[in-house]
Amino acid sequence: MTTSPMDTTNLSAKSALAVDIGTTITRSLLFDVVSGRYRLIGVGTAQTTAGSPKFDVTEGIWRSMEELQYFTGRTILDEEGVIIPSTQDNQGADIMVATMSAGNPISVVTVGLLDNVSLENARQLAQTSYTNIVSEISLNDRRTATDRINLLTKKRPDLIIISGGTNNGATQSLLSILESIGLSSYLMEESQRPHILFTGNEKLQDEVKTGLEKISKLHITPNIQPVLGYTNFSPAQKELNEIYNEVRRRQSGGLREVLSWTDGYLTSTASALGRVIRFLSEKYEPEKGVLGVDIGADNTILAAAFHGEETLRVFPNTGVGGGAAGVLERSSLADIKRWLPVKMSDNLVRDYIYNKSAYPNAIPTEEDHLEIELAVAKQALRQAALDTIPSLEKQIDSMGILMPAVEPIIGAGRILTEAPQRYQSLSVLLDGLQPTGVTTLALDQNTVLPGLGALAEINPLMTVQVIESNTFLNLGTIIAPIGVARPGTPVLRIRLYREDGRMVTRDVKFGSLTILPVAMGEKVSLHLRPLHRFDIGMGGPGKAGKVNAVGGVLGIIVDTRGRPLQFDPDEEKNIARNETWRKTYQKYT
Amino acid sequence: MATKVKHYHELINIKRERVVPVEGDVLVRRMQKVSPTDVIVVANMAPKFLLIDIAQGLHVSPSKADEYLHRKSGEDLVRGDIIAGPVGVLKRVIRAPQAGKVRIAGEGKVLYEVESTTYELQAGMEGTITNIIPERGAIIETRGALIQGIWGNGKITYGIIQQVSSDMLQELVPEQLNIGFRGAIIIAGFLRNPDVLETAGNIPIKGMILGSMSSGLIPQAKRADFPIMVIDGFGRKPLNKAAERILNANKDKNVALNAQAYDPFLGNHPEAIISHSTQTDLATPPETEALKAGKAVIIVNGLLASSIGRIEKIHPQKRILPSGISTEVASVNLSGKETVEVPLTNLEVIAE
Numbered sequence: 001m002t003t004s005p006m007d008t009t010n011l012s013a014k015s016a017l018a019v020d021i022g023t024t025i026t027r028s029l030l031f032d033v034v035s036g037r038y039r040l041i042g043v044g045t046a047q048t049t050a051g052s053p054k055f056d057v058t059e060g061i062w063r064s065m066e067e068l069q070y071f072t073g074r075t076i077l078d079e080e081g082v083i084i085p086s087t088q089d090n091q092g093a094d095i096m097v098a099t100m101s102a103g104n105p106i107s108v109v110t111v112g113l114l115d116n117v118s119l120e121n122a123r124q125l126a127q128t129s130y131t132n133i134v135s136e137i138s139l140n141d142r143r144t145a146t147d148r149i150n151l152l153t154k155k156r157p158d159l160i161i162i163s164g165g166t167n168n169g170a171t172q173s174l175l176s177i178l179e180s181i182g183l184s185s186y187l188m189e190e191s192q193r194p195h196i197l198f199t200g201n202e203k204l205q206d207e208v209k210t211g212l213e214k215i216s217k218l219h220i221t222p223n224i225q226p227v228l229g230y231t232n233f234s235p236a237q238k239e240l241n242e243i244y245n246e247v248r249r250r251q252s253g254g255l256r257e258v259l260s261w262t263d264g265y266l267t268s269t270a271s272a273l274g275r276v277i278r279f280l281s282e283k284y285e286p287e288k289g290v291l292g293v294d295i296g297a298d299n300t301i302l303a304a305a306f307h308g309e310e311t312l313r314v315f316p317n318t319g320v321g322g323g324a325a326g327v328l329e330r331s332s333l334a335d336i337k338r339w340l341p342v343k344m345s346d347n348l349v350r351d352y353i354y355n356k357s358a359y360p361n362a363i364p365t366e367e368d369h370l371e372i373e374l375a376v377a378k379q380a381l382r383q384a385a386l387d388t389i390p391s392l393e394k395q396i397d398s399m400g401i402l403m404p405a406v407e408p409i410i411g412a413g414r415i416l417t418e419a420p421q422r423y424q425s426l427s428v429l430l431d432g433l434q435p436t437g438v439t440t441l442a443l444d445q446n447t448v449l450p451g452l453g454a455l456a457e458i459n460p461l462m463t464v465q466v467i468e469s470n471t472f473l474n475l476g477t478i479i480a481p482i483g484v485a486r487p488g489t490p491v492l493r494i495r496l497y498r499e500d501g502r503m504v505t506r507d508v509k510f511g512s513l514t515i516l517p518v519a520m521g522e523k524v525s526l527h528l529r530p531l532h533r534f535d536i537g538m539g540g541p542g543k544a545g546k547v548n549a550v551g552g553v554l555g556i557i558v559d560t561r562g563r564p565l566q567f568d569p570d571e572e573k574n575i576a577r578n579e580t581w582r583k584t585y586q587k588y589t
Numbered sequence: 590m591a592t593k594v595k596h597y598h599e600l601i602n603i604k605r606e607r608v609v610p611v612e613g614d615v616l617v618r619r620m621q622k623v624s625p626t627d628v629i630v631v632a633n634m635a636p637k638f639l640l641i642d643i644a645q646g647l648h649v650s651p652s653k654a655d656e657y658l659h660r661k662s663g664e665d666l667v668r669g670d671i672i673a674g675p676v677g678v679l680k681r682v683i684r685a686p687q688a689g690k691v692r693i694a695g696e697g698k699v700l701y702e703v704e705s706t707t708y709e710l711q712a713g714m715e716g717t718i719t720n721i722i723p724e725r726g727a728i729i730e731t732r733g734a735l736i737q738g739i740w741g742n743g744k745i746t747y748g749i750i751q752q753v754s755s756d757m758l759q760e761l762v763p764e765q766l767n768i769g770f771r772g773a774i775i776i777a778g779f780l781r782n783p784d785v786l787e788t789a790g791n792i793p794i795k796g797m798i799l800g801s802m803s804s805g806l807i808p809q810a811k812r813a814d815f816p817i818m819v820i821d822g823f824g825r826k827p828l829n830k831a832a833e834r835i836l837n838a839n840k841d842k843n844v845a846l847n848a849q850a851y852d853p854f855l856g857n858h859p860e861a862i863i864s865h866s867t868q869t870d871l872a873t874p875p876e877t878e879a880l881k882a883g884k885a886v887i888i889v890n891g892l893l894a895s896s897i898g899r900i901e902k903i904h905p906q907k908r909i910l911p912s913g914i915s916t917e918v919a920s921v922n923l924s925g926k927e928t929v930e931v932p933l934t935n936l937e938v939i940a941e
Contacts, residue, residue, distance in 0.1 A: 047591065052855055053877060054877075104854050104855075144640075146639055149638045150637055183638075187636075187700075192611070322853060347804075350804045351804045351822075352824070354823040355889075359889045359890055359935075361934050363912075363914055363934050363935065364912045365912055365932065365935065366891065366910075369891070369912060370912040370914070
């Protein structure tokens, strides 16, 4: 078992470089002390070179740092590479961290005893990284030992995740599956033998070591579910991150060089995002959760944390670039088209999505094409949210379809940060996630979250101060009550008190999207009284309350369209409704 | 800004690695000339194993079972061979249910690899073996024309190319296909009618190269028995002029069509290779090139997708597109006609 090579805090580090090697873009960020506090100094970007034809991440890093040097005027590179630590004349940086999401997902076979218990745990663990579950093995599948061996030798996965058995549970059933795994590993060529991550019954650890250590790349972590009703994914998640790094090192050149620059500190982008969200949930408003989302070219990531308990989900082949076709294949054309504010033919939408998957770097030239990309982003996020909500620490409905109250929601990804209008970024987050209660939607406009997540372990103060330096763009405060009423029925009475003493009262009707024009950064106080037993998250249905809010780019948005959002089966009516909402946004943009 | 290079070449040096993902027997040698259908490696891609529980079969303990075991690792078995026993009054024995080779024997169990069909990897193109990759495959080199596609249905073939119509924007309809295309790799502009795939399969044709295809046909195209390669993408768009020129110049010639799935990370493209017998020394084109004035480019997204032109100028200032996005653009002259502004991200260089 490996541990993080840099697990001691390094508060003396004044400046830091954070590199994120994304599917299409590599970013280099420089953080340093300005006026006694840590700040983001600059960002450089370049195309990622992890895959064909270079298969070497260093060129992309190098070019992104060249751009960073150009923008900041600071020398970061010399002939030998990145200048670490910084010199007396302020060249280079004191520390460097790297995060990575580029590359095809790693193939995984999950193994457990029962489908809905241990196999589900193995599945959830796999979903915390960039994986593709190619098959599953459990006692329920009625496969013989021969079947299991043939399955594993045929699939040749990069990783087998074994979960199952509480620490006092049965051992024989799991041992019989382990035997098949051992035999199949033995039968594979040494170079093709999978990593095996054992996260099951701790009483079996010695037998697992004896049986599998010599014929596989074995990793053992504490049991995910040591007793019934309690799960702890953290140690296994950390180990999975190490395995991810090892697999990536085999696929892309230059990572050894990166490891030498970062003193071994390389983590997956998803893992770093999860860490910073957990960090934020511990630091701010612990009674509410924090949610971070990243809609990438190939993958969508959701990270939520409540009281420091993190839920991380990576959805591979679900994005707005290469993963756009994956969104379509996992849902349906109708699911994507329901977000469009203009009429378009099925063929046009589907053809555009497949072309975008083939050319993920291409950008939409036409307004309609941009609308298709925004619709894909909304659907990617909607799918991801619906898949993640049931496993969140906090639930607010028995069906597990409503997003519990979180504060804030931070969005990242080029579709959000590079959208021409801020309302477009906001509407992707609002429609895709459908938050409830009162929350703030913020935009990680410089894509600092992964870097800050990686840095949080080394220099938490840097993470805190950079976050506090207005690095995120406040898109708006969202007020979204839960309840059902006939469209047009008043469901929320709002009294908005401004700092100068002025007060506005508004009755908001069901089925509408209302924007309260509050200037960016303006502090207001809101008295919210739900009508018809609508729930605004103030302690139950019909309960009123007072909250302080700050105006975002779009002020304060009152979303009484219902949770979950309902769609009209008539496409024309749906388009008309989307267009109405778009015009509402545009009026205040 | 550097961008990927799109490969449409009339004559170029082509080097391809043809390997299997597991250990296999390489059947070719260095400098050997191969044709597309020559087998270069045989490998057991999905070996089948059988685990026999001797102890359970003989009704004895696992440690005791090994005393009755007659086979050891590496031994060949034919169907009916006694693996273990006899035991007891009834003289219980365990026999091999199929022929195979013992891989592991002991602790009351025998695991053996049963005979299964081996996979034969064909060269897929004409050429010369320039390097052997031990137990995996070989590098094949040839000189000829190369046309890269953007989508393939994962199949591979070799045959004569035939054009269905000279109009490369025209939609391919079932009525255009007849027995004259039997065994040919057909070239057509645009496909959206699923009946074409059925008709083509009945003739049968050997393969299909399309300028564009409706994405609604992807499921049927994946199921087709013959390879299909799409050059310019989805939705009706004309076959780009560079590819059209090469295909026209090579009518009735043999083409190796490898309609492998496109994988941008690994750099695998579907492609058509038409080998030429020339001894001229040719350079291998680069995989990335910088966008700059004078470069031939293809537009890969937007209303002008698949149009070919030449960069006149890269603008230093960003432009706002009709979509509202602000980005760097280049002025591209479309084959000596109009000049349009195109985002740099929507251009790929055509190697010349």
